[in-house]
Amino acid sequence: MQRVDEFFPRDYADGRARFLALTQAAGFSTTSFVHPARRAPDGGELACDVAWSGPAAASRLLIISSGTHGVEGFCGSGAQAALLASGALGGMPADAAVLLVHAVNPYGFAHLRRTNEDNIDLNRNFIDHSRAPANPGYDEIHGWLVPESWDGPAREEADREITRYQQERGMRAFQEAMTGGQYNHPDGLFYGGQAPAWSNLTWRRILREHCARAEEIVAIDLHTGLGPWGVGEALCVASEDEHRRAVSMFGDQIKWTGAGTSVSAQIGGTLVHAAHAELGPGKLTMIGLEYGTYTIPETLEALRAETWLVARGRTDSPEAARIKQRLKDVFYVDDPAWKQAVVDRLMGFVTRTREVFR
Ligand SMILES: [Zn+2]
Structure with missing residues (x-):
């Protein structure tokens, strides 16, 4: 059996290559959204890659996304690879599908930034920029x-x-x-930007092209940097309604940022807010899984x-x-015990989602 360490990437290109190889080996169909204007530090291509497994018309869908905050993709990409290699994403009910989104913000992942190519924090970018x-x-x-x-x-x-x-x-x-x-x-x-970023438009396109048919969607966006070392705090940021649905599925471990008791401040303009707007009310239960690294200061x-x-x-x-x-270190703990905790926690959500979908 492979050690958990081996799934976590050396850099963006390594994470991307691994993601494409593992999804292909597991029979996923992949689509790449290549960044039109930017390259990696080594000159390589930057892309957000998506991989789908299950019937095209599935009514239930599990989405797991990584790298919304660039450098946090070391963790998210590694967790996605470990899930793929473990076979844990198989065995979904006949009417359910899995969609993996690798590197929502490939520029930040490749260039070791939390923000994108324009210093934009994507989770502040999904707003009406006229207001x-x-x-x-x-x-x-x-x-x-x-x-x-x-x-x-x-x-x-x-x-x-x-x-x-x-x-x-x-x-x-x-x-x-x-x-x-x-x-x-x-x-x-x-900084939330002055207009929708490329990753913003790409995320919306992924939702429209891949997720519009599903009636019940569970989505997990992988993050790092807040909370105690190795703990994955599960956060709902959009509404109390969504939080109630998440609690009914996953228990009261799910925090709502609006309550003021979670590791995160209450924020607007996130991927989650956009996903609700794109997919329609009541269909989506989206969780930010925030893995702790070091202290907030x-x-x-x-x-x-x-x-x-x-x-x-x-x-x-x-x-x-x-x-x-130092930035990479505070958003990605290069330690086997931390990585194992990351993978185990995510695995728990996948197992529970499979039960919910039955
Ligand atoms: Zn984050």
Whole structure:
């Protein structure tokens, strides 16, 4: 038997090749949505690949997607590969299908970014851009989060101001201002963009072309970076209705971000919101499976450094390599026990979905 380590990719190209080989071997039919304008650092193609198994007209559908947040795809791609190799996706009822979506944001996966080619956080991009919400909290802290230089007096002053903000408003308010999404600072953190990104249009196309016929859909979008090490917290972000459906299927382990008790701040404009809009009311139960890595301050600091690097730093410097490696490390724990926990947790959801579909 293969060790769980062996399913997790060295880089995007490795993850993609493995995904295509394993889906083909398991009899899935695959479609590739190739990025029209961007390439990997090694010049290779970037694509979002989808793989379908089951009847074309299946009324029940399980979707498992990875790499919405680029660099988080190391985890998601590895978990998808381990599932495929284990055979766990077989044995669905006759009227059910499985759709795997590999690397929703291939640019971020390949270039070690959480965001896409335009610094867009895809889970803030699915909004009506003519009515982008304001985030005055972020406006206030942007200049400190992304200072002129990463060392020296500018950085020290920025850190003092951030600490002052945290002390005056509290950590929860700081996290919400920083991570809740913003539309005014294209070089900033958790930027939602000014228009639908390529990955946004591709995700909608996948839903329309592959998912429109299904009547009951369970979807799991794989993420990392929030929550305790190795724990996969299952989150519903769209509505209390969806949360109720998820609890009836998977139990009260499912958190709703609107309740304020989950590891994530309440956010709008996610893939989930778009999926509900595309598929119609009541059909979809979508879960964000958020695997914990390190503490929130550690993760946010790594994100802040990488955002600074791209906005103000030199991407060919030795410092750049360290910042990129650190970002990868906080979103992907290269440890067999962590990876095993990731795969086991996802396997549990697949097993339970198969029972729900019977
Ligand atoms: Zn994520």
